[in-house]
Amino acid sequence: MATAAATKVPATMRAVQYNACGGGAAGLKLVEVPVPAAKKNELLLKLEAASINPVDWKVQKGMLRPFLPRKLPFIPVTDVAGVVVDVGPGVDGFQAGDQVVAMLNSFYGGGLAEYAVASENLTVKRPPQVSAAEGAGLPIAAGTALQALRTIGAKFDGTGKPLNVLITAASGGVGLYAVQLAKLAGLHVTATCGARNVELVKSLGADEVLDYRTAEGASLQSPSGKKYDGVVHCAVGISWLTFEPVLANTGRVIDITPNFTAILKSALHKVTFASKRLVPLLLSPNKADLEFLVGLLKDGKMKTLIDSRFPLSEASKAWGKSIEGHATGKIIVQMEG
Missing domain, CATH: 3.90.180.10 (Medium-chain alcohol dehydrogenases, catalytic domain)
Structure with a gap:
């Protein structure tokens, strides 16, 4: 009333x-x-x-x-x-x-x-x-980061596997939340960003940070040689051919800004039962996720x-x-x- x-x-x-x-x-x-x-x-x-x-x-x-x-x-x-x-x-x-x-x-x-x-x-x-x-x-940016990581297999209750993840454009709105959430889930994080933000992304917990303008950054290869179980793909303009060599056998690239080409590629991966896949993600807003994220801010576990x-x-x-x-x-x- x-x-x-x-x-x-x-x-x-x-x-x-x-x-x-x-x-x-x-x-x-x-x-x-x-x-x-x-x-x-x-x-x-x-x-x-x-x-x-x-x-x-x-x-x-x-x-x-x-x-x-x-x-x-x-x-x-x-x-x-x-x-x-x-x-x-x-x-x-x-x-x-x-x-x-x-x-x-x-x-x-x-x-x-x-x-x-x-x-x-x-x-x-x-x-x-x-x-x-x-x-x-929080709602769109942190919500998208959370759902992308869950799609990869991240868990936030201490029962998850120690997965290796790549986060592209890690200094953007979604990326900065994704780095923090991935570390809360106990994941090994490789991130890409511009040179001016490398130290910031490291300070949030990223284990390895690549300047995307360098040859190493453009190749997306982990400095430690790890293959990625999943990618939270927040950037644009990176082809599947760049991702495929750096993925683990059942690796997933979660594309948060999928275009028509990405959607077609994802469909092809499904019908061919490909072990490595591109997965478009559209945020599914829900109250439980938003409460979880607000709680992390309250407890100082994320910012x-x-x-x-x-x-x-x-x-x-x-x-x-x-x-x-x-x-x-x-x-x-x-x-x-």
């Missing part, structure tokens, strides 16, 4: 939206729009922070047409943190004042705004040890590395920085008071 806090919610809010596909950062406009209302099993959140992921600007670019965006104008971004200010019918796990992390519905977005509606089943409580910015970084922070009024600058593709960690938009 609605709470007393609902009476404090204004009729309108500032939000950043685009009116057409294409346009990049220049296509984003700061507007005043009505505050949405929480329907059945939904929460109305006053947002404190949101994180931009590459999928957000790929949607704007039209790469996921005709599925996304569902309708225009569109307020992008799904990964947010904030405070519950109202609850819809059927919600019994939250109340006004709860600090939370949420992943908004991809069809409707809404994260670049002062208020947003979130589904109860993709919202988790955020303990005081986890800041809004740290929590907002969100933040590249930069921008106020909502400068969201277009944050958007442009993400498109450039050189961020080290998460790009955060913070909602000013």
Whole structure:
């Protein structure tokens, strides 16, 4: 049922939206729009922070047409943190004042705004040890890293095998989480990144780090000669022919940004019962994973590395920085008071 806090919610809010596909950062406009209302099993959140992921600007670019965006104008971004200010019918796990992390519905977005509606089943409580910015970084990036590692065979309860994994583009949003999660699972980690981030990636636990611009890095070969049981592939432009020689007999390359060629290659591997396989991964959002990840931040077992922070009024600058593709960690938009 609605709470007393609902009476404090204004009729309108500032939000950043685009009116057409294409346009990049220049296509984003700061507007005043009505505050949405929480329907059945939904929460109305006053947002404190949101994180931009590459999928957000790929949607704007039209790469996921005709599925996304569902309708225009569109307020992008799904990964947010904030405070519950109202609850819809059927919600019994939250109340006004709860600090939370949420992943908004991809069809409707809404994260670049002062208020947003979130589904109860993709919202988790955020303990005081986890800041809004740290929590907002989790849903897509850390969730993808977690599911990719599980697909390889990583376990986080101490029962897993000591697998060898490669993480490409390890200094990006997904990669930095993947390195930390892989070490929590007891895996041997080889990682690739640019020279300026080698020490950072090592500090997160990577056993071997390759500068992708060197010949050794381009070949992806482990300095210790280990073959990889799995690859969390966060980069683009690396062919299967490069991966195949460095994989163990039943190695898997988990491609988190699969293109049409990768999907065809994966299908071919399936029908030919290939022992080494390319596996496309699309995130399957769920509450249990998000609770697990928030818990790791709370306990200090993992951290969100933040590249930069921008106020909502400068969201277009944050958007442009993400498109450039050189961020080290998460790009955060913070909602000013």
